[in-house]
Amino acid sequence: MKDFFLAIEDLFVNVLFAPFDALAVLELDNWWSANILSWVFVVIAMVAFVYWMLQLKEHSKNNEEDKSVTSHSYL
Template sequence: MSDFFYGIQYLFEEILFAPLHALRGMENWWTANTLNWIFMIIGAVAFVYWMGQLKKFNDNNEENKDITAHSYL
Protein backbone atom coordinates (compact mmCIF):
# COMPACT_ATOMS: atom_id res chain seq x y z
CA MET A 1 0.00 0.00 0.00
CA SER A 2 2.84 2.40 0.76
CA ASP A 3 4.21 1.87 -2.77
CA PHE A 4 1.02 3.44 -4.11
CA PHE A 5 1.60 6.62 -2.11
CA TYR A 6 5.29 6.68 -3.01
CA GLY A 7 4.22 6.44 -6.65
CA ILE A 8 1.95 9.46 -6.23
CA GLN A 9 4.80 11.34 -4.54
CA TYR A 10 7.16 10.52 -7.38
CA LEU A 11 4.61 11.59 -9.99
CA PHE A 12 4.09 15.01 -8.46
CA GLU A 13 7.61 15.80 -7.26
CA GLU A 14 9.68 14.47 -10.15
CA ILE A 15 7.38 14.80 -13.17
CA LEU A 16 4.56 17.34 -12.72
CA PHE A 17 6.51 19.93 -10.71
CA ALA A 18 9.70 19.71 -12.80
CA PRO A 19 8.93 22.91 -14.77
CA LEU A 20 8.32 24.80 -11.53
CA HIS A 21 11.60 23.57 -10.08
CA ALA A 22 13.34 24.81 -13.22
CA LEU A 23 11.73 28.24 -12.80
CA ARG A 24 12.78 28.41 -9.16
CA GLY A 25 16.45 27.95 -9.95
CA MET A 26 16.72 30.76 -12.50
CA GLU A 27 18.97 33.73 -11.85
CA ASN A 28 16.78 36.33 -13.57
CA TRP A 29 13.79 37.43 -11.47
CA TRP A 30 11.65 38.40 -14.46
CA THR A 31 11.90 35.04 -16.21
CA ALA A 32 11.41 33.14 -12.95
CA ASN A 33 8.13 34.97 -12.32
CA THR A 34 6.76 34.78 -15.87
CA LEU A 35 4.12 32.26 -14.84
CA ASN A 36 2.91 34.56 -12.05
CA TRP A 37 2.66 37.49 -14.47
CA ILE A 38 0.63 35.36 -16.90
CA PHE A 39 -1.81 34.43 -14.12
CA MET A 40 -2.09 38.07 -13.03
CA ILE A 41 -2.87 39.16 -16.60
CA ILE A 42 -5.52 36.45 -16.97
CA GLY A 43 -7.09 37.54 -13.66
CA ALA A 44 -7.11 41.20 -14.70
CA VAL A 45 -8.73 40.41 -18.05
CA ALA A 46 -11.37 38.26 -16.35
CA PHE A 47 -12.07 41.04 -13.83
CA VAL A 48 -12.52 43.66 -16.57
CA TYR A 49 -14.80 41.31 -18.53
CA TRP A 50 -16.91 40.55 -15.45
CA MET A 51 -17.29 44.24 -14.58
CA GLY A 52 -18.31 44.95 -18.19
CA GLN A 53 -20.99 42.28 -17.99
CA LEU A 54 -22.29 43.67 -14.69
CA LYS A 55 -22.45 47.16 -16.17
CA LYS A 56 -24.31 45.87 -19.23
CA PHE A 57 -26.97 44.18 -17.09
CA ASN A 58 -27.20 47.20 -14.81
CA ASP A 59 -27.70 49.56 -17.77
CA ASN A 60 -30.50 47.34 -19.14
CA ASN A 61 -32.29 47.41 -15.74
CA GLU A 62 -32.56 43.62 -15.76
CA GLU A 63 -31.99 43.28 -12.02
CA ASN A 64 -34.99 43.28 -9.74
CA LYS A 65 -34.10 45.97 -7.19
CA ASP A 66 -37.43 45.83 -5.37
CA ILE A 67 -37.21 45.63 -1.60
CA THR A 68 -38.86 42.18 -1.64
CA ALA A 69 -36.67 40.83 -4.47
CA HIS A 70 -34.41 38.86 -2.11
CA SER A 71 -35.53 36.68 0.75
CA TYR A 72 -32.75 37.85 3.05
CA LEU A 73 -33.92 41.50 2.96
Template sequence: MTAFFNGIQALFVDFLFVPLDFLRSLELRNWFGANILNWVFMLICAVAIVYWIMQLREHKANNDEFQDTTAHSFLK
Protein backbone atom coordinates in the same frame (compact mmCIF):
# COMPACT_ATOMS: atom_id res chain seq x y z
CA MET B 1 0.85 -0.36 0.66
CA THR B 2 4.21 1.37 1.00
CA ALA B 3 4.91 0.81 -2.69
CA PHE B 4 1.70 2.64 -3.54
CA PHE B 5 2.75 5.76 -1.63
CA ASN B 6 6.29 5.53 -2.99
CA GLY B 7 4.77 5.43 -6.48
CA ILE B 8 2.78 8.60 -5.76
CA GLN B 9 5.95 10.26 -4.46
CA ALA B 10 7.89 9.26 -7.56
CA LEU B 11 5.10 10.57 -9.82
CA PHE B 12 5.10 13.99 -8.23
CA VAL B 13 8.82 14.42 -7.51
CA ASP B 14 10.19 12.91 -10.72
CA PHE B 15 7.57 14.11 -13.23
CA LEU B 16 4.97 16.64 -12.13
CA PHE B 17 7.19 19.00 -10.11
CA VAL B 18 10.00 19.19 -12.69
CA PRO B 19 8.63 22.39 -14.32
CA LEU B 20 8.28 24.02 -10.89
CA ASP B 21 11.85 23.04 -10.01
CA PHE B 22 12.97 24.70 -13.24
CA LEU B 23 11.11 27.90 -12.31
CA ARG B 24 12.67 27.83 -8.85
CA SER B 25 16.18 27.59 -10.31
CA LEU B 26 15.35 30.28 -12.87
CA GLU B 27 14.49 32.75 -10.10
CA LEU B 28 18.15 33.33 -9.29
CA ARG B 29 18.79 34.46 -12.87
CA ASN B 30 15.55 36.15 -13.91
CA TRP B 31 12.82 37.05 -11.43
CA PHE B 32 10.24 38.00 -14.07
CA GLY B 33 10.79 34.77 -15.98
CA ALA B 34 10.40 32.69 -12.85
CA ASN B 35 7.10 34.38 -12.04
CA ILE B 36 5.64 34.09 -15.54
CA LEU B 37 2.94 31.73 -14.23
CA ASN B 38 1.82 34.37 -11.74
CA TRP B 39 1.77 37.03 -14.46
CA VAL B 40 -0.41 34.81 -16.65
CA PHE B 41 -2.89 34.23 -13.81
CA MET B 42 -3.01 37.96 -13.02
CA LEU B 43 -3.67 38.74 -16.68
CA ILE B 44 -6.50 36.19 -16.83
CA CYS B 45 -8.06 37.68 -13.67
CA ALA B 46 -7.75 41.23 -15.01
CA VAL B 47 -9.49 40.26 -18.26
CA ALA B 48 -12.25 38.48 -16.33
CA ILE B 49 -12.82 41.52 -14.09
CA VAL B 50 -13.02 43.88 -17.06
CA TYR B 51 -15.50 41.56 -18.79
CA TRP B 52 -17.57 41.30 -15.60
CA ILE B 53 -17.71 45.10 -15.17
CA MET B 54 -18.73 45.53 -18.80
CA GLN B 55 -21.58 43.04 -18.31
CA LEU B 56 -22.70 44.84 -15.15
CA ARG B 57 -22.78 48.18 -17.00
CA GLU B 58 -24.77 46.61 -19.84
CA HIS B 59 -27.36 45.21 -17.45
CA LYS B 60 -27.60 48.52 -15.61
CA ALA B 61 -28.10 50.44 -18.88
CA ASN B 62 -30.93 48.07 -19.89
CA ASN B 63 -32.53 48.26 -16.41
CA ASP B 64 -32.39 44.46 -16.21
CA GLU B 65 -31.50 44.49 -12.53
CA PHE B 66 -34.20 44.13 -9.92
CA GLN B 67 -32.97 46.07 -6.92
CA ASP B 68 -35.71 45.76 -4.35
CA THR B 69 -34.59 46.23 -0.78
CA THR B 70 -37.64 44.30 0.45
CA ALA B 71 -36.66 41.10 -1.32
CA HIS B 72 -36.82 39.29 2.03
CA SER B 73 -39.88 39.30 4.24
CA PHE B 74 -37.91 40.36 7.32
CA LEU B 75 -36.78 43.62 5.61
CA LYS B 76 -40.31 45.08 5.35
Protein backbone atom coordinates in the same frame (compact mmCIF):
# COMPACT_ATOMS: atom_id res chain seq x y z
CA MET C 1 1.25 -1.03 0.65
CA LYS C 2 4.59 0.71 1.05
CA ASP C 3 5.21 0.38 -2.70
CA PHE C 4 1.88 2.07 -3.39
CA PHE C 5 2.84 5.16 -1.37
CA LEU C 6 6.32 5.20 -2.88
CA ALA C 7 4.71 5.17 -6.33
CA ILE C 8 2.56 8.16 -5.36
CA GLU C 9 5.65 9.95 -4.08
CA ASP C 10 7.51 9.19 -7.30
CA LEU C 11 4.60 10.47 -9.40
CA PHE C 12 4.40 13.78 -7.60
CA VAL C 13 8.10 14.44 -7.07
CA ASN C 14 9.48 13.30 -10.42
CA VAL C 15 6.58 13.93 -12.82
CA LEU C 16 3.98 16.44 -11.65
CA PHE C 17 6.36 18.87 -9.93
CA ALA C 18 8.97 18.77 -12.70
CA PRO C 19 7.75 22.06 -14.28
CA PHE C 20 8.14 23.79 -10.92
CA ASP C 21 11.69 22.52 -10.65
CA ALA C 22 12.38 24.04 -14.07
CA LEU C 23 10.96 27.37 -12.86
CA ALA C 24 13.17 27.19 -9.78
CA VAL C 25 16.23 26.95 -12.03
CA LEU C 26 15.07 30.06 -13.92
CA GLU C 27 14.67 32.00 -10.69
CA LEU C 28 18.37 31.85 -10.05
CA ASP C 29 19.24 33.35 -13.40
CA ASN C 30 17.12 36.44 -13.70
CA TRP C 31 14.36 38.35 -11.89
CA TRP C 32 12.24 38.78 -15.03
CA SER C 33 12.15 35.10 -15.84
CA ALA C 34 11.28 34.29 -12.24
CA ASN C 35 8.30 36.67 -12.16
CA ILE C 36 6.93 36.40 -15.69
CA LEU C 37 4.38 33.77 -14.65
CA SER C 38 3.11 35.99 -11.84
CA TRP C 39 2.71 38.91 -14.23
CA VAL C 40 0.81 36.71 -16.69
CA PHE C 41 -1.65 35.79 -13.93
CA VAL C 42 -2.01 39.45 -12.90
CA VAL C 43 -2.81 40.46 -16.48
CA ILE C 44 -5.35 37.64 -16.82
CA ALA C 45 -7.01 38.73 -13.57
CA MET C 46 -7.18 42.37 -14.71
CA VAL C 47 -8.73 41.41 -18.06
CA ALA C 48 -11.28 39.20 -16.31
CA PHE C 49 -12.14 42.02 -13.87
CA VAL C 50 -12.69 44.53 -16.67
CA TYR C 51 -14.82 42.03 -18.60
CA TRP C 52 -16.92 41.34 -15.50
CA MET C 53 -17.46 45.05 -14.83
CA LEU C 54 -18.52 45.66 -18.44
CA GLN C 55 -21.01 42.79 -18.21
CA LEU C 56 -22.44 44.21 -14.98
CA LYS C 57 -22.78 47.64 -16.57
CA GLU C 58 -24.57 46.17 -19.60
CA HIS C 59 -27.05 44.23 -17.45
CA SER C 60 -27.63 47.28 -15.26
CA LYS C 61 -28.31 49.42 -18.33
CA ASN C 62 -30.90 46.91 -19.62
CA ASN C 63 -32.70 46.89 -16.23
CA GLU C 64 -32.49 43.10 -16.06
CA GLU C 65 -31.91 43.01 -12.32
CA ASP C 66 -34.85 42.76 -9.91
CA LYS C 67 -34.28 45.65 -7.52
CA SER C 68 -37.52 45.29 -5.58
CA VAL C 69 -37.32 45.48 -1.79
CA THR C 70 -39.88 42.73 -1.21
CA SER C 71 -37.34 39.94 -0.77
CA HIS C 72 -37.13 40.54 3.00
CA SER C 73 -40.45 41.29 4.61
CA TYR C 74 -38.88 42.31 7.91
CA LEU C 75 -37.29 45.36 6.26
